[in-house]
Amino acid sequence: xxxxxxxxxxRFMRLSGRILPWLVALAVLSLGGGLIxxxxxxxxxxxFGSTVKIIYIHVPSAFLxxxxxxxxxxxxxxxxxxxxxxxxxxxxxxxxxGAAMTLVxxxxxxxxxxxxxxxWWVWDPRLTSFLIMFVFYLGYLALWAAIEEPxxxxxxxxxxxxxxxxxxxxSRYAVNFWNQGLHQGASLSMDAEENVSDVFWQPxxxxxxxxxxxxxxxxxxxxxxxxxSRRLRAMLMQEAN
Amino acid sequence: xxxxxGKYAVTILSSYGAAIGILxxxxxVYVLRNAxxxxxxxxxxxxxAAR
Numbered sequence: 001x002x003x004x005x006x007x008x009x010x011r012f013m014r015l016s017g018r019i020l021p022w023l024v025a026l027a028v029l030s031l032g033g034g035l036i037x038x039x040x041x042x043x044x045x046x047x048f049g050s051t052v053k054i055i056y057i058h059v060p061s062a063f064l065x066x067x068x069x070x071x072x073x074x075x076x077x078x079x080x081x082x083x084x085x086x087x088x089x090x091x092x093x094x095x096x097x098g099a100a101m102t103l104v105x106x107x108x109x110x111x112x113x114x115x116x117x118x119x120w121w122v123w124d125p126r127l128t129s130f131l132i133m134f135v136f137y138l139g140y141l142a143l144w145a146a147i148e149e150p151x152x153x154x155x156x157x158x159x160x161x162x163x164x165x166x167x168x169x170x171s172r173y174a175v176n177f178w179n180q181g182l183h184q185g186a187s188l189s190m191d192a193e194e195n196v197s198d199v200f201w202q203p204x205x206x207x208x209x210x211x212x213x214x215x216x217x218x219x220x221x222x223x224x225x226x227x228x229s230r231r232l233r234a235m236l237m238q239e240a241n
Numbered sequence: 242x243x244x245x246x247g248k249y250a251v252t253i254l255s256s257y258g259a260a261i262g263i264l265x266x267x268x269x270v271y272v273l274r275n276a277x278x279x280x281x282x283x284x285x286x287x288x289x290a291a292r
Contacts, residue, residue: 039257040244050246053253057260100267107263108256115252214264218271225275228282235285 007084009227016220023217031210034060037203045200054112055196056204060211062105062130068098068215069133069161069168072140076158085230086223088154091161092144093222097215099137106130129170136164150230 006012038056045052072091079088109127110120121127140160147153196204246253 035257040242049249050244051249051252053244053246054256057256061260096270097267100263104260104263107259111252111256111259115249214268218267221271221275225271225278228275228278232278232282232285235282235289239285239288 004082004084007078007082007086009086012086013224013227016224020217020220023213023220027210027213027217029210030206030213034203034205034207034210038200038207042199042203048116051112051116052200054108055200056207058105058108058112059204060208061101061108063208064211064215065098065102065105065130065133066168066171068094068101069137069165072098072161073165073168076161079154080158080162085154086227088158089226089230090219090223091158092154093226094215094219095137095140095144097218097222099134099141101211101215102130102134102137106134126171129167133164133167133171136160136167140164150233 006015035056039053042053044050072094075087075091075094078084079091106127109130113122114120140157143157143160144153147156
């Protein structure tokens, strides 16, 4: 079976309907487990005290904020090249989740920054590129809402997603590009030496799995809703004629 | 059972509160819109079948 067969809306609805309950269970267990473990069962960190508990929401939400934009980049590219409607609708369904994750990362970062850095906000490269990425998410949603004709909206929003992906890359690598600013490097790394210690790392990974599963659940629900919405629109136009 | 958060209690609890609040609103929007579109589509299909 080819991957592209899932671009067929009927096949997508069947497959997503089957895996959705399993994903919901995975999201509830891993997100609940990760947050409870992180909040209740981990010690304070030497450098950050009890504020280290914020990483279980800040890091997964920031990780998803960037990667959802990357997913939108890929699905937008698929729409522009192969004209598969499901890919354009998946990008549309992903955008509010990405915007919400970016907002969570910005808000929790500001709340953490106040006691740690002595300020809610600083025009640091990573923070600034995150804020610009949030604006791109909002612009993307506004563009979908502003254009009546669905294919034209998908074309224009896809181009915006491609342009905005530059800021997703900047958000991810800003700390590496510019050796300035207050934001520290990545909390998770392929290099064990750079990783946070195991006592924080294990619940953090579980929490990231939970956030990612929640994203997949909402993405499938959202894409299914968009497919139904397209069908409804077509039926209402038929009724009107 | 509840961890000792010390002087950072407000910071930590407001971070969790804001995150859970934002995610709860997001989930509610997706679930409610899904239910609304499903109902509208079912009604349109019923009208089509009745014609």
